[in-house]
Amino acid sequence: MRQELNEALGRIVGPRWVRHRPAELATYAADGLPTHESVPGTVVLPGSKTEVAAVLRLLSLLKLPFVPRGAGTGLSGGALADPDAVLVTLTRMNRILELDPRRRRAVVEPGVINARLSEASARHGLHYVPDPSSQSACTIGGNVAENAGGPHCLKYGVTTNHVTALEVIRPDGGSLRLGSAQGEPWGPDLVGLFVGSEGMFGVAVEITVRLEPIPRMIRTVFADFLALRDASEAVSAIIASGVVPAALEMMDRSCVQAVEASIYATGARTDAAAVLLLELDGAPEAVEADGVVVDALLRRHGAREVKSAESPGDRARLWQGRKKAFGALGRIAPDLAVQDAVVPRSVLPEILDRIAVIRDRLSLKISNVFHAGDGNLHPCISFDRRDADQARRVRQASREIMEACLAVGGSVTGEHGVGSDKMEYMPLAFSAPALDVMCEVRRAFDPESRANPGKVFPAHTCREWRMGGAR
Amino acid sequence: MTDAVFQRLARLLGPEGVERDPRGLPRAVPESDDALALICQAAQDEGWHFRLEGHGSWLPPDAPADLALSTRGLSRLVSVSSADLVATVQAGMTLEELRAELERHKLWLAIDPPGRPDRTIGSVVATGTSGPLRHGFGPVRDHVLGSTVATGDGRLVEAGGRVVKNVAGYDLTKLHVGGFGGFGVITELNLRLRARPAADLTLVTSGGRHALSTAGRQLVEAQIGAVSLELLTPAWAALPEWALAVRLTGTEAGVAAEADRVTAETGLEWERFAPERAAAFWSLVARAPLGAAVAIRLGSLLDGMDDTIDLVVEILGESMLSAGAGSGAIRWAGEAEIDALRELRRRAAAREIPLTLERGPWELRRAVGHFGAYREGVGQLVDRLRGTFDPKGVITVALEGSD
Numbered sequence: 001m002r003q004e005l006n007e008a009l010g011r012i013v014g015p016r017w018v019r020h021r022p023a024e025l026a027t028y029a030a031d032g033l034p035t036h037e038s039v040p041g042t043v044v045l046p047g048s049k050t051e052v053a054a055v056l057r058l059l060s061l062l063k064l065p066f067v068p069r070g071a072g073t074g075l076s077g078g079a080l081a082d083p084d085a086v087l088v089t090l091t092r093m094n095r096i097l098e099l100d101p102r103r104r105r106a107v108v109e110p111g112v113i114n115a116r117l118s119e120a121s122a123r124h125g126l127h128y129v130p131d132p133s134s135q136s137a138c139t140i141g142g143n144v145a146e147n148a149g150g151p152h153c154l155k156y157g158v159t160t161n162h163v164t165a166l167e168v169i170r171p172d173g174g175s176l177r178l179g180s181a182q183g184e185p186w187g188p189d190l191v192g193l194f195v196g197s198e199g200m201f202g203v204a205v206e207i208t209v210r211l212e213p214i215p216r217m218i219r220t221v222f223a224d225f226l227a228l229r230d231a232s233e234a235v236s237a238i239i240a241s242g243v244v245p246a247a248l249e250m251m252d253r254s255c256v257q258a259v260e261a262s263i264y265a266t267g268a269r270t271d272a273a274a275v276l277l278l279e280l281d282g283a284p285e286a287v288e289a290d291g292v293v294v295d296a297l298l299r300r301h302g303a304r305e306v307k308s309a310e311s312p313g314d315r316a317r318l319w320q321g322r323k324k325a326f327g328a329l330g331r332i333a334p335d336l337a338v339q340d341a342v343v344p345r346s347v348l349p350e351i352l353d354r355i356a357v358i359r360d361r362l363s364l365k366i367s368n369v370f371h372a373g374d375g376n377l378h379p380c381i382s383f384d385r386r387d388a389d390q391a392r393r394v395r396q397a398s399r400e401i402m403e404a405c406l407a408v409g410g411s412v413t414g415e416h417g418v419g420s421d422k423m424e425y426m427p428l429a430f431s432a433p434a435l436d437v438m439c440e441v442r443r444a445f446d447p448e449s450r451a452n453p454g455k456v457f458p459a460h461t462c463r464e465w466r467m468g469g470a471r
Numbered sequence: 472m473t474d475a476v477f478q479r480l481a482r483l484l485g486p487e488g489v490e491r492d493p494r495g496l497p498r499a500v501p502e503s504d505d506a507l508a509l510i511c512q513a514a515q516d517e518g519w520h521f522r523l524e525g526h527g528s529w530l531p532p533d534a535p536a537d538l539a540l541s542t543r544g545l546s547r548l549v550s551v552s553s554a555d556l557v558a559t560v561q562a563g564m565t566l567e568e569l570r571a572e573l574e575r576h577k578l579w580l581a582i583d584p585p586g587r588p589d590r591t592i593g594s595v596v597a598t599g600t601s602g603p604l605r606h607g608f609g610p611v612r613d614h615v616l617g618s619t620v621a622t623g624d625g626r627l628v629e630a631g632g633r634v635v636k637n638v639a640g641y642d643l644t645k646l647h648v649g650g651f652g653g654f655g656v657i658t659e660l661n662l663r664l665r666a667r668p669a670a671d672l673t674l675v676t677s678g679g680r681h682a683l684s685t686a687g688r689q690l691v692e693a694q695i696g697a698v699s700l701e702l703l704t705p706a707w708a709a710l711p712e713w714a715l716a717v718r719l720t721g722t723e724a725g726v727a728a729e730a731d732r733v734t735a736e737t738g739l740e741w742e743r744f745a746p747e748r749a750a751a752f753w754s755l756v757a758r759a760p761l762g763a764a765v766a767i768r769l770g771s772l773l774d775g776m777d778d779t780i781d782l783v784v785e786i787l788g789e790s791m792l793s794a795g796a797g798s799g800a801i802r803w804a805g806e807a808e809i810d811a812l813r814e815l816r817r818r819a820a821a822r823e824i825p826l827t828l829e830r831g832p833w834e835l836r837r838a839v840g841h842f843g844a845y846r847e848g849v850g851q852l853v854d855r856l857r858g859t860f861d862p863k864g865v866i867t868v869a870l871e872g873s874d
Binding site for chain 1: 552553554555556557599609610612613622626627628629630632633634635636637638639640641642643645646648649650653654665666667668669694695696721722723724725726727728729732768769770771772773774798799800823824825827842843845846847848849852853855856858859860870
């Protein structure tokens with residue numbers, strides 16, 4: 001049966017683009033989250049939207065589940081497939097189909113790597129704004145599925161604010177064109193609904209995105225603090241001042257120490273309790289004026305050192321320290337669980353204290369690197385998964401952190417998605433009717449629930465499952 | 472029937488929770504979202520159809536129904552946080568009340584939708600009607616962090632949250648913003664706020680349409696940090712010629728420098744409005760379309776904006792038209808026939824431009840629909856989604872037309 005399937009898929013995409021040997025499949029057993037693994041039954045790599053449609057039609061006829069996947073850099077276990085499912089990997093579909101500087105729009109295939117789009121736009125003075133830390137590897141299709149964010153989303157919004165139109169292959173193999181190039185919804189805002197649906201509504205095969213002008217001036221400011229609370233309060237003061245930085249990032253001591261011990265070192269002093277990395281952009285006069293306000297606020301809130309990048313090289317180095325923080329943290333233990341949660345900005349100091357208490361009680365190493373401007377935390381837990389007790393404590397800490405964030409009105413995920421990892425928290429975050437409606441909305445796109453099954457909602461939370469109607 | 476409905480509503484809400492609208496239709500005015508959900512459930516059980524309204528200042532109260540369901544009893548500001556720049560507000564609160572409350576906290580909801588100041592925030596969100604500030608702060612959907620809606624079968628469903636970044640679960644809020652009530656009745660909203668800017672300056676120039684449209688493009692190319700950049704017909708701006716209005720916000724120094732650049736980049740003469748005059752101007756811009764029976768919006772790419780304006784003017788006449796010279800969003804208001812709107816929608820669709828009917832009498836809405844010219848497969852998907860939120864179709868809304 002599996003062999004027949006593989007042959008049929010091979011007839012669509014070519015036999016070399018169907019992977020089924022155990023060694024090949026092992027590559028796809030995990031994404032960027034080390035705590036979840038599942039080996040898919042078959043991996044298929046279509047090379048065009050016609051092939052995606054043909055693959056999904058075949059799987060529809062055979063009633064087989066499938067999981068769309070980009071580069072596999074996701075951090076929620078969202079792109080993992082069970083052995084009975086087919087993993088549809090979209091990395092071959094990596095063409096920029098259109099790049100129109102006059103209209104400031106690009107149309108891309110889902111496998112285009114995020115940073116490549118900005119590179120291709122740069123000669124027109126444009127860039128694609130959402131910049132997840134994994135941007136040198138992650139795909140725009142994956143960004144659409146997860147509604148990915150990134151440091152510069154503070155001022156410019158996340159993926160959903162930059163995608164204007166989509167062509168989607170439905171789980172039954174049919175095609176849907178949603179939205180308009182300008183961004184005005186075509187009917188109800190189905191593009192907005194699709195972005196962030198974690199591969200459960202179908203496969204986006206053509207993605208129209210906005211390109212934005214590269215700002216006329218960028219000022220990158222670095223500040224360090226001897227108390228974490230001072231840094232958090234500086235963040236709140238800056239936001240309340242009316243200045244909207246393009247980015248406002250924070251790293252705690254443990255994270256700074258890991259970065260400074262790595263090849264991504266920025267020269268930050270490792271005795272600092274926290275560092276802020278902040279960027280102002282726009283018209284030179286506005287940047288200058290905002291810079292005066294920000295410098296004063298940073299100093300008033302106890303910054304020990306405030307400095308600005310003197311050159312593009314300086315700026316790149318400061319950002320490298322931030323963007324490669326996960327990589328630097330990866331060096332200090334065999335495994336790293338990068339968590340993702342959001343709290344109202346004003347409770348950042350309290351939640352960081354709370355995480356410290358959880359860390360100490362469970363004897364774990366937790367480093368914090370986060371998008372402070374929008375309250376999006378990434379507590380990173382360093383551990384060794386071979387140590388069963390340690391792995392249990394990591395799960396316990398993750399749960400306690402999520403519960404703490406929800407208790408103050410936050411969210412269990414700001415940009416990584418629910419995937420497999422956060423499913424258990426969904427009933428804590430949403431009421432039963434809200435979960436029911438989400439399940440029903442999913443079935444409007446995918447009546448058989450074959451697209452990325454078993455993600456986002458624990459099956460028992462769906463009304464139709466409780467009533468015995470589901471698969 | 473209306474008496475029976477009235478009496479049943481009175482039993483559910485108490486005598487003070489039901490009244491008669493000017494046409495004699497029973498109007499339910501629940502004062503909590505639970506009570507509102509109860510009315511939805513009763514409608515489903517009894518087979519009633521209801522039309523939705525806030526204060527009745529945007530869509531005319533003319534949809535055929537057994538009762539009107541108004542959100543005007545849900546008029547509280549539930550909470551506001553200056554530190555987090557978030558407010559939770561009930562859907563029936565009016566814009567002017569909300570703005571006054573926020574002003575007390577030196578906060579700002581950066582939307583300027585068309586309509587009267589007593590329009591409810593629920594109406595603005597349900598119709599997705601943004602104004603000139605969309606250039607700097609995005610359309611209405613960018614301001615809504617979360618929502619609670621009552622479904623047609625009386626379930627209260629929350630979506631999104633109170634934080635700016637949130638990807639937990641599907642983004643159902645997107646369906647409610649601009650969904651015209653087709654996906655449930657919005658009862659509460661979490662809104663993203665801004666700090667009141669220190670400086671807020673409006674500059675206006677007037678002249679021929681093509682000169683101003685060119686100036687608008689120059690300002691976009693020059694990356695002027697404007698929050699509004701709006702091109703208006705003489706009728707809309709109440710001026711002898713077309714107008715281009717630029718609004719700048721930020722620090723005093725930043726705004727002053729950008730204002731100088733506006734002049735330098737365009738070589739035009741700009742009048743700088745004093746704060747009172749600026750407020751009066753933008754208020755006029757918001758109220759102008761109320762003088763007409765019909766309002767539509769189209770989303771055109773910037774390089775096609777002039778052609779799209781030509782198309783609208785050719786079919787509907789110039790009348791009142793307002794266009795985001797940086798966003799490509801076009802709003803037209805005037806008197807229009809069913810056939811003309813259908814033709815415009817068809818011809819716009821051929822250029823890949825959607826047309827949304829924002830406002831008009833019921834006969835027109837029913838015939839043309841708020842939405843239309845869907846691409847293949849979209850209509851069935853929308854139907855299935857509507858079935859999820861309103862299984863018995865109790866909410867009277869003409870999402871799609873009858874052609």
